[in-house]
Amino acid sequence: MAGNTFGTIFRLTTFGESHGPALGGVIDGCPPGVPVTEALIQRDLDRRRPGAGGLTGTARKEPDAVRLLSGIFEGESTGTPIAFAIENTDQRSRDYEAAKNLLRPGHADGTYLAKYGRRDYRGGGRASARETAARVAGGAVAASLLSGRGIDVFAYTVEFGGLPATVIDAAGAADRPFCAPDPAVIPAWEARAKQAMGSGDSLGGIVEVTATGVPAGLGEPVFDKLDARLAYALMGIGAVKGVEIGVGFAAARLTGSTNNDPIVNPPESNNAGGILGGISNGQPVTVRAAIKPIPSIAVPQRTTDIAGNPAEIVVGGRHDRSAIPRVVPVIRAMVLLVVADFLLAQQAVRPVGAPWV
């Protein structure tokens, strides 16, 4: 759980730049017997591939074909590391040569230079959203593990360009434009997207996740709370600037008597988002992430070159107009990784679901 590794028991390490030979990852700690195939991973990858975004997506067309390198025998995990790679095939590096000495506002160009003293300037290098393909692949393996235990994770857009959705049909969202939870909101969102594209600008939104079937007892009570790890997981996505659990920021304006969920069967509310004291309580786990507008815009911006001289920049290249909906499967993947990790970790404490003494 440091650098490029996520998790403590079910651990995903990712590698790769947008314009290097390949990107991929290694999953360590997956228990034996989990069904894993390239097709299973590919299905999730295809949901975040370039072009998946409809109106909001980049024109870059890569198949993002995943190849399993290890850890699988006869279609199931063996318990050893599951490595996978995705070749980079469509790399027009020359697009980036022109601007290699300019710092793009809202991007990590300058901070990479401050950290490493140098950077791979082609397409954002490791800071490229392309890195998240490896997370989605890792999440697909976690999903296979979890679905065998009755746990499902749904992610969907609840607000786009300032326009909220009001009806939430979580299960169908993955197959709709914008990962919309309500077909009725799509036309308004399309209009909003076209408007932004017309002005060369970009948009953000809010993505919500609901995890169902999460057993009570997952999470560590102090630093490593389930909600803390979810916040870490989602804020570790480049486009995310805020994370909230249950009613989240709205809780700050409630009183204890209106915010507390009464303990009744069946539950009448879930303001806590399925987590109390950092540990799941058996209700659905709900979390939301604020997605900033993509910083690559065709509008001229003030900046400097790497020597500090003032300059103006118009970011060319083939870029999405919003991280939505391509970030949605990434967010889902991170939640899957968190839940899988805690589920396995809990088995070292006591059997999940065992009675109280």
Add this chain to the structure above:
Amino acid sequence: MAGNTFGTIFRLTTFGESHGPALGGVIDGCPPGVPVTEALIQRDLDRRRPGAGGLTGTARKEPDAVRLLSGIFEGESTGTPIAFAIENTDQRSRDYEAAKNLLRPGHADGTYLAKYGRRDYRGGGRASARETAARVAGGAVAASLLSGRGIDVFAYTVEFGGLPATVIDAAGAADRPFCAPDPAVIPAWEARAKQAMGSGDSLGGIVEVTATGVPAGLGEPVFDKLDARLAYALMGIGAVKGVEIGVGFAAARLTGSTNNDPIVNPPESNNAGGILGGISNGQPVTVRAAIKPIPSIAVPQRTTDIAGNPAEIVVGGRHDRSAIPRVVPVIRAMVLLVVADFLLAQQAVRPVGAPWV
């Protein structure tokens, strides 16, 4: 960075329940030569001790006197683990006997049972806010390390009971009631607090942190982003239900051209909160946390006993009416721990502030 340990290089491990013999912690990885005394830690501890909250605080009066057990020689750290303990002296466990079989809404009673199969029911055990004293002590050591490098961290309440502060004087806030950033807002907040106390209810709010002097280059670019670790740190506090960086959730409603900070000298805006691509950019780092209303209220609530039978509960004991302001130094401490950890970690990469190649 698992369970009860926070950090990777500068690591704090905490221990202790509200009603056990003592609570405390161990700081591992503090470099040699950092000034550390009991008085230095005590000063920060006193800011979060019971009674510090004025109108919002509990009547429990514990001195919370810290004792250094190791790692200090002649007033400075030696590089070996710095352990400290705070004795629990005022433990009225009998207050809790009556309700030991009832699950308190909004509390971790049931989730601890689900996780461990048992619980120390006296005063919330490890889930008690009292555990955070150890975090504040750890943060005080981090503050001493960081102040020697020109880094300061300020935390203050920007909203209480739904009433926002409009003027922000960060430096003076720690000494004001509610850690208010503006003296003018205090009367309204006091009235709001009295109103809630009168009805036996509790209140929440929003706390903001500004870290100044943070050099560019801190943070790991993928999972372990500076903002991800901050979100993890703050969401790991029991009362926190949401975290946002820079403009945070508001970014979801901006466009790229209005959200991007132009790169100019001096900076004109800081929507990014001093972090780009998960790495500090040299501007102040800003983060906000949503604080839920304390779940212990004198209002009758529906619940069950541990066998699942419906019941009504009125939570007695001596409880705060709001986590604000006692949570404020805890939030500050967590930010201090994050920054200290990344500052040391960066030294393994390249000297902080070294020129670009």
Add this chain to the structure above:
Amino acid sequence: MAGNTFGTIFRLTTFGESHGPALGGVIDGCPPGVPVTEALIQRDLDRRRPGAGGLTGTARKEPDAVRLLSGIFEGESTGTPIAFAIENTDQRSRDYEAAKNLLRPGHADGTYLAKYGRRDYRGGGRASARETAARVAGGAVAASLLSGRGIDVFAYTVEFGGLPATVIDAAGAADRPFCAPDPAVIPAWEARAKQAMGSGDSLGGIVEVTATGVPAGLGEPVFDKLDARLAYALMGIGAVKGVEIGVGFAAARLTGSTNNDPIVNPPESNNAGGILGGISNGQPVTVRAAIKPIPSIAVPQRTTDIAGNPAEIVVGGRHDRSAIPRVVPVIRAMVLLVVADFLLAQQAVRPVGAPWV
């Protein structure tokens, strides 16, 4: 598993110098329901306390009384961190003032200076063997966990001052002088010890550990092999200069046909020491550690002061004449910690002892 923390699931963090206020530790990850009392820990501590060594031991008389600070409720672990402290009561720091500017041969004086730029020169500070008391306390908790699962760990001296024991009665050794596995060897070892004491010199030896009841399947197959972790655990004790598993170095001189243990029921040999491919095979786990002679000797030695000027030193103070037998319970404790950690870790993979598919 870094710095002053040992283990990944069952984690022990230790703190404390020989001449600071206290030493102790925090056990994080102990599952709930393990019987833990001060008396249970004290029994193991008493086996390594000053004076326990008979002829070989120091005259320093400290009770080494352990105090539990957290994590225990009604005599059993709750699942939260178990902290404990041992006060330092008999600190004659002035014994060390005289030699504070001289580097003691065979000691860590110079290397601490190189690492930290300073050192707590009183009694070796953190490098003192006194630190190992915290390991023994941690091991006692691990022993309580393991004995509930049918696992026992025995440690005993198989060679002292160059004189090997030939008969091995592991179970009775802990109560005999030198932790001798054979009462018949004691007179010869006593004579050897007296001879060394007479000349102001010190002695070493070899300690063996046998862990019985270890189920098959513990250990991670690549870096984190059971034998690798055992080697790490034992070589992390100051006095240990070599570690071997099963027949160990002797295997280098065997052929495959004589070294391989035939797979028969019951087993006819255990050259492998109960570990194949880094994973336990269900036979007893056996490991040996080479103990160097204690470097503190009354014989004059050539050295330098901290400025590099040549000098002669005679190490005064109250020192053991051999790490044996006081190191024996430390070695046992480290093995207990390793086995406990892997036992819990394995539960995240699949139930221990579950049938093959």
Add this chain to the structure above:
Amino acid sequence: MAGNTFGTIFRLTTFGESHGPALGGVIDGCPPGVPVTEALIQRDLDRRRPGAGGLTGTARKEPDAVRLLSGIFEGESTGTPIAFAIENTDQRSRDYEAAKNLLRPGHADGTYLAKYGRRDYRGGGRASARETAARVAGGAVAASLLSGRGIDVFAYTVEFGGLPATVIDAAGAADRPFCAPDPAVIPAWEARAKQAMGSGDSLGGIVEVTATGVPAGLGEPVFDKLDARLAYALMGIGAVKGVEIGVGFAAARLTGSTNNDPIVNPPESNNAGGILGGISNGQPVTVRAAIKPIPSIAVPQRTTDIAGNPAEIVVGGRHDRSAIPRVVPVIRAMVLLVVADFLLAQQAVRPVGAPWV
């Protein structure tokens, strides 16, 4: 530092089975600016490839061609993860079908089944020595980092089949048969190897490592001692059954006055192996590993099938007759990884080589 990841700052994660699509690894934490090319890694890989062993080696001929997937830009590390893969091209899996239900003595067949409930039986799967190719690749990157800081690591065979070398020419050993430190010993070792081959048996030996240029101050003083990590690193190699530092097991038979190295300039002895109190002292670091005879032998052995029925097995396939010399570059690689990790870690404590205060 768990499962398939080695190190805390400079971290190597490996993946791959002997008969899967590929094996490889990810290096996380390599600082920017280290020269890394496929040729640089290939040179070290070629030293451990099948056939490199001369008389002792397998007939399996794989090019073991490494391919860099990420983290390198214009021939130098960027600071982001360096991933590499080696395709498996010569996989005669059918060789293993016949014996898939038999447990090979001295192998991990049964322990993998106990751990995972299943196994990839083709060629040992993850337990194959082939996995160590990834370690050698990782070590090559560490070597490039370290050579830039004046640190070199030499590994060589000091004993083979019971026959010791008496002259040590470390620098030339890598290019000699058996990695012999003395050309004169080679004929005797060849004769010993031929004798063992003739009887279908296998041989072991002892490998020594000397690391020169290691600055004083590397290592953590308690659990994570430099010698502890070296023991962990080497015992984590399948063929290693014992590890010793400096004079190692011989120290157990010395007295303090003969084992202590006097502190003189220049040093007159190095019994401590360059490590005091777990921290390097500036002298060469020396460590030895006992290599067991390879368990795959053509001699009939008693065993059982996976159902526990008695059986006889003659291990076919193409196997080495000794792990020596192919294990020698693996041992060197592990030492390189340890030293690189501690060198970087120390920079978080204080600048390496800074004066004492």
